[in-house]
Amino acid sequence: MNSFRLRPRVIAAHGLRLALLIAMLLSMTPALPAHAQESAGAAATPAIEVPPSLIDLLEQAPKAPGAIVGEDGFAPDEAVAAAGLPDRTQYAVIDYTVEGNIVNATVQLPASQATFIASGQPDTNFGGLAQLNLGWDQSGPQAMRTLIQFDLSPLPANVQINSASFFINQTLINPPGDAQPMDFRAQLMQQNWNAGSVTWNNANFLGGQSFPLGSIPPAIGWISGPATDVVRAWDSGTPNRGLIITGDETPTLGRWRRFNGRQISALAPFLEVNYTGNCDTAPPVATMNALPTFSPQEFRVFWSAFDPDQPGCPASGVAWYNVRYRVNGGGWINWRNQTPTDNFGFRREAPNGSTVEFQVQAADNAGNLGAWSASVSTRIDSEPPVATVNPLPQFTFLPNFTVTWSGTDNLSGIASYTLQMSRNDGDWFDLIADTTATSFLVTGAQFGDKLEFRVRAVDNVGNVQPWSPNAQAVTTVFSHPVAVVQPFNPPIIQSNAPITNVIPVQWVGFFAPGTTIVRYDLSYRYTDINGATTSWTSVALPTLLTTAINFDYTALGHGDGLYEFFVQATNNLGQTQPFNPSSGTGNSVILDLADRYQVAGYLPIVHNSPVD
Structure with missing residues (x-):
């Protein structure tokens, strides 16, 4: 198991600076180039640029130790903080371990903006101050609420949030000697806001869903509390507009707390998040197999994907595909969703002559979803060709004669013909099948034979012309006039x-x-x-x-x-x-002439009476 650990449990200021120096040196290590890997003896894979693996991202990121929480630690003053303590306003890796393809990491996510608002000064913006206040100050500000937003963008996609905690550096407890923790409520902000312009009048009512993040202990220095629920909500897609935090606003008690804002980087508030994920961060590259120029009403579509290896991280493998299509340049229609198969029969209603396009995207077992592929297209040919035997003379006087035929197809063209003959009203039988020829020499015809002919065509996508129920050409063979x-x-x-x-x-x-x-x-x-x-x-x-x-x-x-x-x-x-x-x-x-018959229509009169 690979392990990188910088997180101390309790260390002195000197040890902290040494750890930070090591982290800075490690962060300067040059990154290795990333390329797709090929197994020995395997077929060549596409040459594509792959992103750094999660291991690479963690290795190359800045490192920072965890904050010391509670009175056992220390609360450095501004001068000490400026001397090289960790920068809490930047993303940093606190700790990570690797076991196989699975990475467990603890990271520092900074606050991107923070300030407070006060009911006693409802139109005042406090964004320029270095502190954050929470509670009730009887001297004028009255109710004070903290607004804070954290930057979650460094969190990798497709990871599982195991735990999260907030860290904030407390500098003042009022009234002095207050030994009770201050309970608070954290609510999701329902609108975007800006620390440089927010006031009580335009923001105090923007709180939405509540999260019970705990209590603030009566300790000077770093304090911490749970933040797992809210981080999971943001990571799952809930808009991250930050939090509005409300403390004890009982006027008669006059309890309030002060914390360091973002101005002192070493003492700025941050989140510590522990997550588990696959080291694979490279999405699969999906490809639609080429389609013929023309296809019948029903046809099979094939696709594939390549999931690239990354340095030190084998690919997790393709898990499923999304496939979509559109007709004649219209809107895309989802066809196959999260399917593990690499082909399927297309049986949708697409008019004859229409153009159907397909695209595919693939996801791997690490949850990486690739881009939509280039589209492939085909044109629907759903109508069969039409072929017919050219007319023959009513009587043929030679035992050998040529039958000819022709055909047309609206799109893909005729692939083959089959010519059939019936002798003296007998069963139809093939004279020549699956041929591209358009003529046939009949030989050995017998005197008195009535010969009937019909032809059927098949086009290049397999549409088959139905057999005509009747003869398309007829002749009778005679050896006399x-x-x-x-x-x-x-x-x-x-x-x-x-x-x-x-x-x-x-x-x-x-x-x-x-x-x-x-x-x-x-x-x-x-x-x-x-x-x-x-x-x-x-x-x-x-x-x-x-x-x-x-x-x-x-x-x-x-x-x-x-x-x-x-x-x-x-x-x-x-x-x-x-x-x-x-x-x-x-x-x-x-x-x-006697008009005995009332004629409604005429039918042929056939006489088979014997010759006298």
Whole structure:
């Protein structure tokens, strides 16, 4: 255990001066430079400037012996005080010990200002006097109250206050021979004040919360009393505006005391505070891990911290983190508070396209809280991409053909596509998955195959486009020319139709590259309103390449009913489209000149009746 002790129990004036000389010599010892330490074999740590450890601060601070309390000691006069007694108007270390990382220290905290006020002279300021008065003086001042404020700024953060005592040097007791202690009440000042301007009229009513600090004994010299409660209150955040102290103000007794103020440095009032703390005074340095340019709606955020060693004081280690975020430069929102973890999933509502920033700070096991880190940011991409297969011809005449597709994404860009195909209304299956390509060569297609295609895209943050429930492109494979009868408009011809005496029929032809269609053959079938159906019958065409006629049903003796039409195409290689009205290339229309049907809407009419 390391120990530095200057506090005497009872010493003579000569011994006191010798101790003070030693303390002054020790205080002149140069401070060692502070740098972050690295363990042997450990990874390199950031090169940062670290503050002095608590041990360094205590070692480098001025030293002072404790005051001698009571009649067993001595009350030096001004001349002796000026000859080199300890300066009680400055912060000083009285005693400290070190055991491992734990430091126990006793320090002197000076009064930063002190004076008194008097009810008998309510507008008089006594800040220029060298004494402090307390009690009741019948000769004129009447009630006298002491105002005093102590400087607690040298107290390290995150220490535990074990005990505190006030010390004040008493010089006069009135009436002479008064052997009774004087009880007093100490109250927290509720406003700031200045010793050079305070008076009874502007300060006597400023006392707030009371602390029972004890009694003043009838002794000339240093006297002491407990001050633990008030020091703990100030150290915990209660505003330190000093104290107003009230003694015995019974007019008939005329009891009052006089103390040395701050003008004689060796006899000035001070606090002696004992505390325990960790030698570690260097806060951790926290860092947010870099984020990608774009992130999905939910993503994981990582952070870390480095707690630096100090000379003679190993780091206490990171204890927890605070993490905060903001959206589009708005106000910071606390997200993770005092968490020991170094990552967490971000699942907050941030609009698509918004920028989210993060910062972290860390605290160590000694209670040191570091600064907020530099911020990192990412942009939210929460919308999936959109991809579609480019249109295909209705009929394909080659067993090998290329399917192409394209896609767009609003932010992060498309990472990959998956292309699926369905054959003859069967299940969907992958043709190519997780590819950056935008085309695929279909090979080995079979005659008569109906091939459907759909594509799905994934963007660079993992947003997945939902599969389309329907095909995005469809083609049917044929090895011969194909004629397709066009849909009828309207599909039900009633008496108010523009044309009622004939049925306009049109068709188009499809053929493989390098071939031509040389003829069309038209057939029809009629079902009357009673359900009687004729056989398929050829219709004479004006020319071999005619693609539209007005079908004269009256010349054939037909009337209202269902008319079905089918066209066959033949190419220059002699290949003829098979006669298969159920293939879907034909079409039908209803003739209803008697207006039997009330049409609310039209649905396709599909006939799967066998070929005659």
